[in-house]
Amino acid sequence: MKEEAILNLKKSYLAVNFIGLTLIVTVFVSAGVVELIKRFFAPFSGVAQLSKDTLNLLRYVLAFLALADFFLIKLIQRKYAAPASLNLPRAAVITFGLCEAVALYGLALFLLAGHPLDFYIFMAISLLYFYLFFPKYDKWEKLLAGNK
Numbered sequence: 001m002k003e004e005a006i007l008n009l010k011k012s013y014l015a016v017n018f019i020g021l022t023l024i025v026t027v028f029v030s031a032g033v034v035e036l037i038k039r040f041f042a043p044f045s046g047v048a049q050l051s052k053d054t055l056n057l058l059r060y061v062l063a064f065l066a067l068a069d070f071f072l073i074k075l076i077q078r079k080y081a082a083p084a085s086l087n088l089p090r091a092a093v094i095t096f097g098l099c100e101a102v103a104l105y106g107l108a109l110f111l112l113a114g115h116p117l118d119f120y121i122f123m124a125i126s127l128l129y130f131y132l133f134f135p136k137y138d139k140w141e142k143l144l145a146g147n148k
Contacts, residue, residue: 009144013137016092023096024130027103027123034110034119046114055113062105066125069098073133088143092135099133102126 037044050058073095080091106122109115 005144006141009140010137012089013135013140016089016135019093020096020130020134023100024127026100027126027130030103030107031119031123034107034116037111038116044114046110046112048112050113058109058112059118062109062122066102066105066122069102070129073098073129077133088135088140095133095135096130099126099129102129 076091076094076098080087103119103123103126106119106126109122110119
């Protein structure tokens, strides 16, 4: 029975790992989109004519959302790591979605205002979140062992 549980854990981990790596690739694809737009629509000033004050407010709101994502990820990981609810793949996929969302905030900001640095800052934060919160198999194994 224990071998079956380990095999199922490995299968789940590999599937989750693939999903996570795919979402990381999409962050880099978004960077490619930003570069293409910069080159083909130069000078790209965004699709919305935002005032400087509105743009700064939007930056702060999205930065706050990115920070809130960090704490939400911590909360989700704590909830799903509890022995009573050992649903680690679900927590990992939700975490990946929140990490990806940060890059999407930057992409939306770039498309609205046309400043590529906005995207690249949010992209860096997104990749940092992926690095910090990417699941580790040995941690999953310990949680599974502690659940029995």
